[in-house]
């Protein structure tokens with residue numbers, strides 16, 4: 001399923017926070033959204049997920065959700081949002097129970113997503129027994145269990161230390177390479193954007209507008225830590241963002 005954003009604009013309490021956002025999110029691609037604090041990244045994700053409606057423009061879903069899709073637009077949050085009293089498998093089964101899927105069918109789905117996220121040996125562990133990186137892998141497995149058309153990822157790695165972040169990026173790349181998924185991935189981290197994004201959307205400071213869309217053709221599984229061409233892209237993105245970030249920072253201090 002493709003998603004199209006058509007001329008999205010929004011204000012909160014008379015303050016314009018977003019203006020004229022038009023964007024294609026193609027099936028099977030990861031679209032990263034970067035931009036300074038307060039430019040509207042999370043708000044845009046809520047519009048795409050249908051949690052909130054924009055005042056102007058519209059979000060259009062084009063085409064069918066994949067077969068077996070239980071929840072077309074599925075979120076993955078920074079804080080994992082796992083139930084502490086449920087095991088890894090129990091956290092995943094919860095989203096299936098919501099759709100009346102139990103027994104052998106649920107087990108087959110849980111086994112599959114645990115294998116895809118390399119968590120098969122931890123099915124019975126409780127969240128408190130897991131590292132931050134593993135908790136986020138559980139959250140990713142839970143999202144995959146509903147076979148979403150689009151994963152909406154709001155700073156999914158930002159609560160993790162830098163080594164764990166590297167490992168999770170590798171995991172996301174191998175997950176995508178084996179079975180491409182569609183994602184909108186909000187991040188402050190330009191390194192994540194150049195490692196994971198097919199398309200990187202740079203928003204300006206508030207009111208958020210698209211400043212530039214940077215495409216990266218290099219296949220995800222050929223993007224390595226420290227690649228010179230990715231470093232160049234990252235520098236370019238930072239040049240685009242620097243002035244915006246500085247101005248946004250000053251604005252927030254003056255509030």
Ligand SMILES: Nc1ncnc2c1ncn2[C@@H]1O[C@H](COP(=O)(O)OP(=O)(O)OP(=O)(O)O)[C@@H](O)[C@H]1O
Pocket residue numbers: 012013017035036037038039040041042043044206
């Ligand atoms: N429910 C709300 N009511 C009023 N203002 C809001 C609401 N949600 C967001 N805003 C404002 O809209 C603007 C965009 O917020 P948003 O959280 O989407 O930005 P962001 O780019 O995700 O920020 P950050 O990078 O700091 O997470 C901000 O000025 C924020 O204060």
